[in-house]
Amino acid sequence: MSNRRDFMGMALGGFTALGGIGALYAMKRTWDPLPSVKAAGFTTIDLKDAQENILVTEKWRGKPIFVLKQSKEMVEKAKKSDELKRLIKIGDEYYMVAVGLCTHLGCIPGYDPANESFLCACHGGMYDGTAMVTKAPPPRGLDIPPFRIDGTKLVLGEEGPEYKKMLADGTTMKV
Amino acid sequence: MAHFEKANSLNEWLDQRIGINTLKKVMQSEYWIPKNINFLWAMGMVLAATFGILLVSGIFLLMYYNPSTDLAFDSVNYTIMTEVGYGWLWRHIHGVGASLVFLIIYIHMFTGIYYGSYKRGRELIWISGMLLFVLFSAEAFSGYMLPWGQMSYWAGMVITNLFSGGSLHADGLVEWIRGDYVPGQAFLGRFFMLHVLLMPLAIIGAIVFHFGTLRLPHVNNQDGEEIDFEESARLWKEGKVKESKVIPFSPVFLSKDVFVMGVYFILFFYLVFYHFEFAMDPVNFDPADGLKTPTHIYPEWYFLWSYEILRPFPTDPGLVAFAIAQVIFFLLPFLDRSPNVAPASRRGLFHFWFWALLIDMIVLTFMGKLPPEGIWSTIGLVAAITFFVLWIALPIITKFEKKL
Numbered sequence: 001m002s003n004r005r006d007f008m009g010m011a012l013g014g015f016t017a018l019g020g021i022g023a024l025y026a027m028k029r030t031w032d033p034l035p036s037v038k039a040a041g042f043t044t045i046d047l048k049d050a051q052e053n054i055l056v057t058e059k060w061r062g063k064p065i066f067v068l069k070q071s072k073e074m075v076e077k078a079k080k081s082d083e084l085k086r087l088i089k090i091g092d093e094y095y096m097v098a099v100g101l102c103t104h105l106g107c108i109p110g111y112d113p114a115n116e117s118f119l120c121a122c123h124g125g126m127y128d129g130t131a132m133v134t135k136a137p138p139p140r141g142l143d144i145p146p147f148r149i150d151g152t153k154l155v156l157g158e159e160g161p162e163y164k165k166m167l168a169d170g171t172t173m174k175v
Numbered sequence: 176m177a178h179f180e181k182a183n184s185l186n187e188w189l190d191q192r193i194g195i196n197t198l199k200k201v202m203q204s205e206y207w208i209p210k211n212i213n214f215l216w217a218m219g220m221v222l223a224a225t226f227g228i229l230l231v232s233g234i235f236l237l238m239y240y241n242p243s244t245d246l247a248f249d250s251v252n253y254t255i256m257t258e259v260g261y262g263w264l265w266r267h268i269h270g271v272g273a274s275l276v277f278l279i280i281y282i283h284m285f286t287g288i289y290y291g292s293y294k295r296g297r298e299l300i301w302i303s304g305m306l307l308f309v310l311f312s313a314e315a316f317s318g319y320m321l322p323w324g325q326m327s328y329w330a331g332m333v334i335t336n337l338f339s340g341g342s343l344h345a346d347g348l349v350e351w352i353r354g355d356y357v358p359g360q361a362f363l364g365r366f367f368m369l370h371v372l373l374m375p376l377a378i379i380g381a382i383v384f385h386f387g388t389l390r391l392p393h394v395n396n397q398d399g400e401e402i403d404f405e406e407s408a409r410l411w412k413e414g415k416v417k418e419s420k421v422i423p424f425s426p427v428f429l430s431k432d433v434f435v436m437g438v439y440f441i442l443f444f445y446l447v448f449y450h451f452e453f454a455m456d457p458v459n460f461d462p463a464d465g466l467k468t469p470t471h472i473y474p475e476w477y478f479l480w481s482y483e484i485l486r487p488f489p490t491d492p493g494l495v496a497f498a499i500a501q502v503i504f505f506l507l508p509f510l511d512r513s514p515n516v517a518p519a520s521r522r523g524l525f526h527f528w529f530w531a532l533l534i535d536m537i538v539l540t541f542m543g544k545l546p547p548e549g550i551w552s553t554i555g556l557v558a559a560i561t562f563f564v565l566w567i568a569l570p571i572i573t574k575f576e577k578k579l
Binding site: 061 | 332344350355357361465466468470471
């Protein structure tokens with residue numbers, strides 16, 4: 001009766017495989033970030049009190065977020081170098097908002113207000129006031145976190161139309 | 176019910192029930208080791224003993240260690256180091272042991288490469304040994320996370336970032352591995368689990384497998400000589416100990432091992448008591464801080480060579496090079512096309528290849544520690560390229576090797 005044995009074998013094997021797949025799925029889900037971690041992935045920052053050319057560091061998803069309100073001269077400079085698209089416009093004011101991790105190896109650059117530039121101490125990379133890279137080794141400017149404009153506030157972690165436009169035209173990478 | 180006679184001794188009682196005499200024969204008194212070996216053949220048992228010491232010291236550390244991002248740093252640096260009686264001893268043994276276990280693994284590996292102990296029936300010994308190397312690497316890395324200092328945090332950040340695959344930007348995978356956007360509680364918890372349970376279990380299993388792969392092909396000897404083990408065993412058992420080319424594993428070979436272990440443990444405990452600081456990076460005595468990066472991020476010495484293979488290349492080729500370097504040693508039995516099982520010194524170009532590889536890996540190790548600037552990054556790049564040239568050359572030079 002080898003047919004009966006084959007059937008038993010296949011039935012047992014099939015259900016065992018099914019259970020195995022189920023168990024693997026449960027294990028994968030256990031290893032997933034918790035809902036509370038996901039929920040904490042949204043941070044609202046208010047740009048109302050930001051002052052020109054003074055760097056403010058916020059925290060989003062455990063990463064430092066640089067906020068730099070641009071002065072009139074800085075905006076002019078950005079216009080000339082065609083980097084206005086890196087800035088976030090709220091009312092008549094322009095803000096640089098970026099993840100404060102060097103795009104080279106992830107160190108945190110320091111800001112020098114006198115020269116309106118960032119310097120990364122690890123390997124000497126430099127960025128201007130719009131966080132565009134001006135000196136290698138970093139491959140690109142600081143990444144801009146996903147944001148949605150809400151009055152004078154920014155909701156970090158949500159993708160608003162302004163952010164989607166930046167993604168589409170390659171101004172920033174997804175972080 | 177099977178038939179049992181009354182036993183006259185404990186040994187007989189056990190033999191009736193679990194065949195202890197057969198077990199002893201197979202594993203010890205009739206497991207034959209060639210006489211023609213040197214102290215390098217003791218490294219396997221030295222490794223087993225070091226693993227035992229890591230296990231024991233780990234058990235005592237585990238009792239006061241606290242796998243929470245708020246408490247981990249203090250539980251190690253304050254509670255274990257200053258409050259727990261002799262807590263410092265377990266920590267220093269554990270740290271020094273983790274470092275030395277890699278030194279011995281490398282010696283063990285290069286001994287095998289030198290004497291050709293990975294071919295002609297010994298392929299699985301080599302592959303299971305490499306599997307152990309990978310498992311020990313995972314064990315070392317996960318353990319390095321636990322004190323939750325600056326180096327723990329940033330090494331965790333950088334190493335998990337490797338899984339984004341460079342331009343693939345698989346950030347979802349990285350976040351899945353961490354269980355968070357950056358290393359946090361979920362990360363520490365799962366690496367704690369890996370370090371104290373899953374990896375040690377896998378290591379113990381792989382050690383058993385490694386021993387198993389050794390039993391039929393037997394260990395190699397200094398001349399790569401093919402030994403008739405049955406004939407030699409017969410001579411030994413007949414009392415012709417001098418004529419026999421082999422000795423039993425226990426107690427004869429083991430007593431040689433114990434001597435080498437004795438010398439090794441003098442070094443081991445000298446380091447534990449007087450120079451433990453070499454295994455304790457000063458940067459890791461600052462608590463983890465996600466908003467401050469250390470100036471230089473580098474791994475422990477035993478990972479430096481592969482780190483240096485990653486570093487001098489641009490992101491994507493660097494990752495590919497790194498991935499190849501991690502697995503290339505597995506392929507050694509198949510990339511060596513020569514049938515010769517002999518010490519490298521009798522194998523022509525292979526002799527040069529062996530020393531070139533060893534020196535290249537030492538150079539990579541030193542360059543990995545130095546900052547990637549000026550002449551150092553050039554030397555690092557040349558050494559990294561040399562590493563791959565050597566592996567590409569291996570099948571060619573061994574193909575044309577003269578048969579001994």
